[in-house]
Amino acid sequence: MKEWYFSNNGEISGPLGLTASNRFIAKHPDAYAWHPSYAQWIPVCQVEEFDIKFTPPPPPIAIPAQLIERFIAKEQELNSALGRIESRLNAITVSLADFDRDTNKTKTVTQKLNQEVKTTIQSINEHYEALQRTLAGVNIK
Helix, strand or coil: CCCEEEEECCEEEEEECHHHHHHHHHHCCCCEEECCCCCCCEEHHHCCCCCCCCCCCCCCCCCCHHHHHHHHHHHHHHHHHHHHHHHHHHHHHHHHHHHHHHHHHHHHHHHHHHHHHHHHHHHHHHHHHHHHHHHHHCCCC
């Protein structure tokens, strides 16, 4: 008589004869079986010697129309919200581009003004030094 060993969620059972094996399998259809003639554990559904009777699962129930309508309404609401978000992001992107352009213009104007101020201050300093030299040469009596 063949004796079988079973692994179910990490627990080993056996050795069991064919009748006891079939009872075990009825309770644990997802178990693995092993016999000394096997090189490895195999799912019990692949062992032809076992009387495996599978009860097909019941067919899925139909999704209620009200639930489908609620889902569609929610989906439309989310799509609308995403559209608003996308519009706002586009507006922000345009505003940022305008801000960058204005910032670059301001930077350019500021750099030009800084250079003009430096040139003007340099010119004033040169005139001041020239006036000081002129005044130093004049004797006031």
